[in-house]
Amino acid sequence: MEKKRIQIFDTTLRDGEQVPGCKLNTKEKVKIAKKLELLGVDVIEAGFPTSSPGDYQSVQEICKSVKKTIIVCALSRAVEKDIEIAGLALKYASRPRIHTGIGTSNCHIRYKFNSTPEKIIERAIYAVRYAKKFVEDVEFYAEDAGRTENEFLAKVCENVIKHGATVINIPDTTGYCLPKEYGDKIRFLKENVKGIHKIILSTHCHNDLGLATANSLSGIMNGAGQVECTINGIGERAGNTSLEEIVMIIKQNSYLNLFTNINTKLIYSASCLVSECTGMKVQANKAIVGINAFSHSSGIHQDGVIKKRETYESINPEDVGINQSSIILTARSGRAALAYRYKKLGYFLNKNSLDLVYSIFLKYADEKKEITDIELKKILEKANLNGKNHKILHTNHTNSRRINVV
Incomplete structure (x- = not known):
């Protein structure tokens, strides 16, 4: 028809x-x-x-x-x-x-x-x-x-x-x-x-x-x-x-x-x-165009979206002119979201490094509504000071660093 x-x-x-x-x-x-x-x-x-x-x-x-x-x-x-x-x-x-x-x-x-x-x-x-x-x-x-x-x-x-x-x-x-x-x-x-x-x-x-x-x-x-x-x-x-x-x-x-x-x-x-x-602001939870329409802060949702967008989004944000979904880091976020955001900044964390950073992240997140990129870098700095056996290993990629616990 x-x-x-x-x-x-x-x-x-x-x-x-x-x-x-x-x-x-x-x-x-x-x-x-x-x-x-x-x-x-x-x-x-x-x-x-x-x-x-x-x-x-x-x-x-x-x-x-x-x-x-x-x-x-x-x-x-x-x-x-x-x-x-x-x-x-x-x-x-x-x-x-x-x-x-x-x-x-x-x-x-x-x-x-x-x-x-x-x-x-x-x-x-x-x-x-x-x-x-x-x-x-x-x-x-x-x-x-x-x-x-x-x-x-x-x-x-x-x-x-x-x-x-x-x-x-x-x-x-x-x-x-x-x-x-x-x-x-x-x-x-x-x-x-x-x-x-x-x-x-x-x-x-x-x-x-x-x-x-x-x-x-x-x-x-x-x-x-x-x-x-x-x-x-x-x-x-x-x-x-x-x-x-x-x-x-x-x-x-x-x-x-x-x-x-x-x-x-x-x-x-x-x-x-x-x-x-x-002069009329769009409410944050407005369908399609609200700032939260393609934002995810729950760890379960974040993990799903990172693995495959369609798990928690029925609309591709690009279809309405929005570049990508947002992974918002809060105390409800999990390791997958934290690793994803660090990867966006050019840091690649292995499992041990992620566990260490995540424990520090949770302390920050409990005190703040949302963790910014600046605070993510501060968390990395704090993680490297927590013990003499931790250091950052650089990769050959421009603008990227691989973080391992050695």
């Missing part, structure tokens, strides 16, 4: 920027957009043009800066002025898309809009039809679709398809859904909406309960063709689906029969760039 391509819609510059304190200027946005282009994303959601003159300018500059093959998207509410401004901001784009929509859950209809389901459908239709005056490619979002009754959601989708929507976004706006529930929602739409084969269904999942990536995966396994995500998973509240997570899940699991156009070797550098520009 031929593999299905999943489109990657990156909203780092729109939803990702909505985190308090991480405002990006136009220059930074363009820089990130260029990186996203190299990464291979299909769609860049460049901003929400009506929100500020700066965002309007950023969308325009991104349109001018990226290749003609990239879809550049601008967000709007289902409001004429929003849609007009989005259309104007996208005028330099070779492949423009307006992303417009409205809340569809009972909560949004009643409390946010003080409206009725019938009026919401009317506004949805009007927004799509109006957006079509500016661009051919119109994506409709049914905000809070995660808490919207499936029958009503299907009715909304069918109506916006009739009036020209090319993509329909099914957001789990509050991160409310469980993976099966969200997947079933996508499947229900695929099976019950007339004309659904004409459009792309998109996932847009938030991480309030830590399920954004799981829900997105469930969505594409049940028929969605696009995932909306951000670098490092940044975004409103607890964030969005993490681009690096969903892309690597697809890459590593061939049985899914899916693929993306992402150049995964650029993932880590993209993560670093976004972190630097937004």
Whole structure:
């Protein structure tokens, strides 16, 4: 069976920027957009043009800066002025898309809009039809679709398809859904909406309960063709689906029969760039791009990884642009890890030497969180002073020394 391509819609510059304190200027946005282009994303959601003159300018500059093959998207509410401004901001784009929509859950209809389901459908239709005056490619979002009754959601989708929507976004706006529930929602739409084969269904999942990536995966396994995500998973509240997570899940699991156009070797550098520009540090244990993602401090794990990386790593760090795994020396480390780190420094220890050095190492390690290369050299010096019968024998290799107890 031929593999299905999943489109990657990156909203780092729109939803990702909505985190308090991480405002990006136009220059930074363009820089990130260029990186996203190299990464291979299909769609860049460049901003929400009506929100500020700066965002309007950023969308325009991104349109001018990226290749003609990239879809550049601008967000709007289902409001004429929003849609007009989005259309104007996208005028330099070779492949423009307006992303417009409205809340569809009972909560949004009643409390946010003080409206009725019938009026919401009317506004949805009007927004799509109006957006079509500016661009051919119109994506409709049914905000809070995660808490919207499936029958009503299907009715909304069918109506916006009739009036020209090319993509329909099914957001789990509050991160409310469980993976099966969200997947079933996508499947229900695929099976019950007339004309659904004409459009792309998109996932847009938030991480309030830590399920954004799981829900997105469930969505594409049940028929969605696009995932909306951000670098490092940044975004409103607890964030969005993490681009690096969903892309690597697809890459590593061939049985899914899916693929993306992402150049995964650029993932880590993209993560670093976004972190630097937004000022949002990546948590150490963040999957794929966290500093601990390929670090090992347990002796059992270290021994396994040294013997064969796959014993404790399902992903090759080089596949995401990280040079190699890290063996971190702590009090939990064993002899194999210590010998490995000394070998990296150019020292080769035989068994007797290693036993001697290891006993000294443990005393250091109990006092410190992590043993550095400088401290490893100090340990060697201390080992050579422990008895007159110990000395270092040099090998003929440049920059390497073999240590033996004689």
